[in-house]
Amino acid sequence: MQAYERKQLLERVEREGATVGADIPETIEVQGEEIDLRTFVFEIKRRDTVPPGERERVERAKKNLRRERLQRVQRIEEGDITREEGEELARSVIGIDRALNALESLGPTDLEREQKAQQAADRKRWMSFLQKALGKDDGGSSRRGR
Structure with missing residues (x-):
């Protein structure tokens, strides 16, 4: 991947409105574990408030998603990847951001x-x-x- 392509991808994932119209990934691998991300987010969002027993699970999920996002952005920044791999990483980072936005809005x-x-x-x-x-x-x- 060329340096200017890498820069474009990084700008795209950091853009403020990047998540507008983006989908939450159906599944995502976080820390070597496959997670049904879309189902998890919609299950949590469906409730008015997060029950006390679920709060720790949601906080842990947000923490893991932030860590995974950082690792994927670093792979775009520093990794020896192809343009296609970079595009896929950028899409997944934007999907993670979309999921994080949904989970953060619960408060x-x-x-x-x-x-x-x-x-x-x-x-x-x-x-x-x-x-x-x-x-x-x-x-x-x-x-x-x-």
């Missing part, structure tokens, strides 16, 4: 925690407002003086 733990914290803060503000409106201070006694 189950932070959103749930944030929502609960927001609800607690709203309740506290509402109780404070009611106490002031009813003429009670923090101790629950009536206000002194007018």
